[in-house]
Amino acid sequence: MNFKKIFAVLLAAVLCMSLFACNPVTPTEKETEKQTEAPTEKQTDATTEEELEDVTLRMAWWGSQNRHDRTIAVIELYESIHPNIHIEYEFYDFNGYFDKLATLVAANDVWDIFQMGSNFPTYASKIEYLNKYIEDGTIDVSGTSEAFLRICADAEGNQAGLCSGINTYGIAYDPAIFAECGIAEPTENWTWEEFEAACLKIHEVKGIYGFSKFDDWQAGCRLLIGQTAGNDFYKLDNSGLGFDDYKLLVPFIQMRIDLVEAGAYPDEGALNEISDIENDFLVTGEAAMTWVASNQFKALAEAAGRELKLINPPKLTADGPAGISVQSSQMLCVSSDSENPAEAAKFIAYFQSDITANLILAAERGIPTFYAVRDALQPTLDSNTRKVYDYVDLVGNLPTGGDRINPIDPACTDENKNQYLYLIAKAVAGDMTADECAKEFYDFAASREY
Amino acid sequence: MSKENIKTLNRKKSGQSGWSRFINNNNTVGYTFLAPFIIGFFAFTLIPMGTSLFYSFTNFNMIDKMDFVGFQNYIDLFNDERFTNSLWVTVQYVFLSVPLKLAFALLIAFVLTRPSKLVSFYRSLYYLPSLIGGSVAVALVWKQIFARKGLINMNLIAMGLDTVNWFGNGDIAKWPIILMTVWQFGSSMLIFAAGLKEIPGTYYEAAKIDGANGWQMFFRITLPCLSPIILFNLVMQLISSFMVFTQAYVITSGGPNDATMYYALYVYKVGINERRMGYASAMSWVMLIIMGLATFLVFKTSKHWVFDESAES
Structure with a gap:
């Protein structure tokens, strides 16, 4: 008996197995195929049908279950009206979406229609600008305003996409818990000190978290710096950081450290249990407040099933700038890899401006930018959506400290964001002080390529 | 039997045409059965490894940047x-x-x-x-x-x-x-x-x-x-x-x-x-x-x- 022979056979077996282990088709892709293959109702409007050739478009977006359901319904509606168009769709959570997009960009195989946020300049080489489709009438923009078009365009006027809706950030809270703990409900002029005190009090009285989960990057960097006089996180032209003193970053980091230590804010392990807006701790009743993009408030409140309210984030000083502004929540873009960009543009125009479609979408991506859609939605608004409308109006009227809003992020934003999250975790773990954390992050961000 | 005769006999056995000689050749059979592995090995292992070695000397960002940066x-x-x-x-x-x-x-x-x-x-x-x-x-x-x-x-x-x-x-x-x-x-x-x-x-x-x-x-x-x-x-x-x-x-x-x-x-x-x-x-x-x-x-x-x-x- 020779063990060397056995050894060789085993090695060969492992080689074979490792080959089979490489299966490029993931189950979700299979599922999506199945879903898209489901028969759509064919309308027998035979006049145009026969001449049109079949077109398959691929589309992807990120979001919550609520958004997935609504978007799929609109896609199916569109396919039933245009039987020659087939749309294969994929949906992801936010991080998964951009991971997938990165690989598709490298493979020159980006979805025909894809969702984008303020980081669109990073992907500019993959975006088919819509200007020519607007000029030739494929996309009718008469129903919206110049200003709403501009929030989805770069500085040179290249129309990157059509806005899916406008939104802003805010804090959703449970008024019943505030009442129970004997804390006054927040007003639009509340401060970070009041916020921290409320968190601690709620934890003390109820034993739950005061706050569920910040978007640390948005709150601790973009918002906080915007609240300091005359500063912005990036310069208006994205040529570098828009502030000089790293100490401006310290208060938020310090607050995060203190709140976790007190048990009023979830630690990293608990935060990791929140996978989606639908199982946010505010929804499950384990927290009294959470950070939310206004367009997601409806999904949040519906998941919670009890009354929630929406208020702007705390300020540095009661009479200081709010640091937030109304923005394009996201847009739909056409990819430059697309073989049918005109058809993709047509779908986008339909998606953003058709009234029937938007009654299904129900402003879940933000307040629509086409006026006819807005008017049509008005009578259908439920109390949660009305709160969002009121809130966006409120933010639109808050003092921003001057007209210095930059809707576009530089390409190094993802790196900065990852570094910030990494350092804040270190600070919370006690490996560094808030001051060291802020200093190290500032030096990192300042040394990036802009 | 002369050498010539053996050759013709062999040709008859193998169906006489070049194609069938090719298809019945031991090497052809061997490579055919190996092909799935070899293709997989090249497509999913060797070529990606080569490109990644190349990328490791660049600042490739998957979108528009790829300059040689040495070590x-x-x-x-x-x-x-x-x-x-x-x-x-x-x-x-x-x-x-x-x-x-x-x-x-x-x-x-x-x-x-x-x-x-x-x-x-x-x-x-x-x-x-x-x-x-x-x-x-x-x-x-x-x-x-x-x-x-x-x-x-x-x-x-x-x-x-x-x-x-x-x-x-x-x-x-x-x-x-x-x-x-x-x-x-x-x-x-x-x-x-x-x-x-x-x-x-x-x-x-x-x-x-x-x-x-x-x-x-x-x-x-x-x-x-x-x-x-x-x-x-x-x-x-x-x-x-x-x-x-x-x-x-x-x-x-x-x-x-x-x-x-x-x-x-x-x-x-x-x-x-x-x-x-x-x-x-x-x-x-x-x-x-x-x-x-x-x-x-x-x-x-x-x-x-x-x-x-x-x-x-």
Whole structure:
């Protein structure tokens, strides 16, 4: 008996197995195929049908279950009206979406229609600008305003996409818990000190978290710096950081450290249990407040099933700038890899401006930018959506400290964001002080390529 | 028969045409059966490896940037504290999980060599976790089991004990992940079981006659005879442990405070998430070197502890 022979056979077996282990088709892709293959109702409007050739478009977006359901319904509606168009769709959570997009960009195989946020300049080489489709009438923009078009365009006027809706950030809270703990409900002029005190009090009285989960990057960097006089996180032209003193970053980091230590804010392990807006701790009743993009408030409140309210984030000083502004929540873009960009543009125009479609979408991506859609939605608004409308109006009227809003992020934003999250975790773990954390992050961000 | 005649005869046998000679040729048959592997090897292993080696000398960002930067990526690695940390936690993970897994696999395999009708049933049962082990679904289940209000903590409360903050504490977070790896001992166990069967029963009989007890037989006969199999399992597990990804990605996302930010996960984060593909490629090549070194060391030391029967006799 020779063990060397056995050894060789085993090695060969492992080689074979490792080959089979490489299966490029993931189950979700299979599922999506199945879903898209489901028969759509064919309308027998035979006049145009026969001449049109079949077109398959691929589309992807990120979001919550609520958004997935609504978007799929609109896609199916569109396919039933245009039987020659087939749309294969994929949906992801936010991080998964951009991971997938990165690989598709490298493979020159980006979805025909894809969702984008303020980081669109990073992907500019993959975006088919819509200007020519607007000029030739494929996309009718008469129903919206110049200003709403501009929030989805770069500085040179290249129309990157059509806005899916406008939104802003805010804090959703449970008024019943505030009442129970004997804390006054927040007003639009509340401060970070009041916020921290409320968190601690709620934890003390109820034993739950005061706050569920910040978007640390948005709150601790973009918002906080915007609240300091005359500063912005990036310069208006994205040529570098828009502030000089790293100490401006310290208060938020310090607050995060203190709140976790007190048990009023979830630690990293608990935060990791929140996978989606639908199982946010505010929804499950384990927290009294959470950070939310206004367009997601409806999904949040519906998941919670009890009354929630929406208020702007705390300020540095009661009479200081709010640091937030109304923005394009996201847009739909056409990819430059697309073989049918005109058809993709047509779908986008339909998606953003058709009234029937938007009654299904129900402003879940933000307040629509086409006026006819807005008017049509008005009578259908439920109390949660009305709160969002009121809130966006409120933010639109808050003092921003001057007209210095930059809707576009530089390409190094993802790196900065990852570094910030990494350092804040270190600070919370006690490996560094808030001051060291802020200093190290500032030096990192300042040394990036802009 | 003349040579000419033999040739014509052969041509007749093989159907006379060039095509059928080609199709019946041993080499053609061989390469045809090899083709799936060779194509897969080139498309999914060799070519990607080549491109990643090329990328590792560039600042490729997957979108529009690709300049040659020489060894800059490799130099930057040594100034990256997250990289050093990921290397450290991965080595820690390998050193904890591999011996535990192998010991467990050997123990179960040893127990299951007893002549009993239920042995094959039990063997299948213990192999089950390995079948489903690497999947995302099991990782999600694991995440729930160890959650703040998961199965384990609920039982701890029921027993009147304090709950454990499994994924919130950097010192503890690695244990559920190691446990999950150890739990998937099935394939090592099967290989051990096969090896155990190969040990001749006469050795044990002779030992028994000489008055050896169970422990002595295990350490003097079983372990030495099994050492080539142990070497094989050790090398395979070493390599797969260095590449730990799914569990950490799904369960902890690398947290808390990078306590489970394993090497492959960090490569993914940098490469896909931050789109610094050049840097991530450099990291992958460093990993290849590290894994190669580890394997080399194991082979080098194996001379001293692997018992080769054919060499002895």
